[in-house]
Amino acid sequence: MYYKQKYTHLFFDLDNTLWDFDRNAKLAMRDTVDQLKLNGQVPDFNLFYDFYEAVNKQLWDAYRKQEVHKKELITRRFAETLNHFEIKNVDPVAMNELYLDFMAQQTSLVEGAMDVLNDLKSNNYKLQIITNGFRQVQLRKLENSGIAHFFDHVFISEDLKYPKPDIRVFQHAIRSCNAKKAKSVMIGDNWETDILGARNFGIDQIFFSKDSKMPDNHPNNTPTPPKNDTFPAYTPHPNTYRIENLTNILRLL
Numbered sequence: 001m002y003y004k005q006k007y008t009h010l011f012f013d014l015d016n017t018l019w020d021f022d023r024n025a026k027l028a029m030r031d032t033v034d035q036l037k038l039n040g041q042v043p044d045f046n047l048f049y050d051f052y053e054a055v056n057k058q059l060w061d062a063y064r065k066q067e068v069h070k071k072e073l074i075t076r077r078f079a080e081t082l083n084h085f086e087i088k089n090v091d092p093v094a095m096n097e098l099y100l101d102f103m104a105q106q107t108s109l110v111e112g113a114m115d116v117l118n119d120l121k122s123n124n125y126k127l128q129i130i131t132n133g134f135r136q137v138q139l140r141k142l143e144n145s146g147i148a149h150f151f152d153h154v155f156i157s158e159d160l161k162y163p164k165p166d167i168r169v170f171q172h173a174i175r176s177c178n179a180k181k182a183k184s185v186m187i188g189d190n191w192e193t194d195i196l197g198a199r200n201f202g203i204d205q206i207f208f209s210k211d212s213k214m215p216d217n218h219p220n221n222t223p224t225p226p227k228n229d230t231f232p233a234y235t236p237h238p239n240t241y242r243i244e245n246l247t248n249i250l251r252l253l
Contacts, residue, residue: 014142028102153177
């Protein structure tokens with residue numbers, strides 16, 4: 001199918017936008033618990049995972065705000081979980097390494113992701129990744145799930161030293177791709193990091209969410225450009241779209 005190109009450069013988030021993080025992360029944790037022979041100390045795996053997930057989310061929120069560093073994040077999320085369930089003699093750092101290894105081996109994609117990427121690539125869209133994950137895992141996720149070849153660039157917050165929604169991430173990506181802001185769009189599932197971050201930089205966004213409406217804090221303000229911005233916003237109000245299914249991207253391009 002041929003599309004008249006409203007955009008030339010598409011910037012995708014990875015986790016829960018293309019790669020099914022929710023499913024894959026839980027499978028990786030199951031493998032980790034099995035490998036460490038913790039089943040006798042984890043009477044209810046779902047409770048164990050739910051507690052870990054809540055701690056991990058809090059720490060990632062702090063990491064994005066640059067309130068904690070990577071080392072603290074990867075240590076505390078398992079240390080606090082193990083302590084809560086009174087599990088002794090397990091090194092939280094070693095457990096984290098094992099978990100990340102199992103994580104990178106998972107290959108489930110969001111429904112429709114492969115078809116959408118094939119369609120976009122065949123129509124000569126320039127596809128990129130912007131992700132807040134850790135380099136050692138994100139690159140392996142792309143390779144193992146069979147989608148690495150679709151992307152010209154993979155921008156990882158750990159490499160850039162600042163995570164989304166910091167507008168310097170988007171500025172670096174646009175500059176590196178020699179893209180035009182008016183012809184670029186960010187596609188992601190996280191309202192704060194993907195959508196508001198891209199909006200504040202001044203590019204259009206596609207919010208991938210199964211909820212029936214935009215969040216209550218949908219911004220109506222003019223985006224704030226970065227200091228000494230060499231890419232001024234092309235419009236005072238970049239467009240924000242919402243899709244419930246990944247394949248719905250095609251009708252917006």
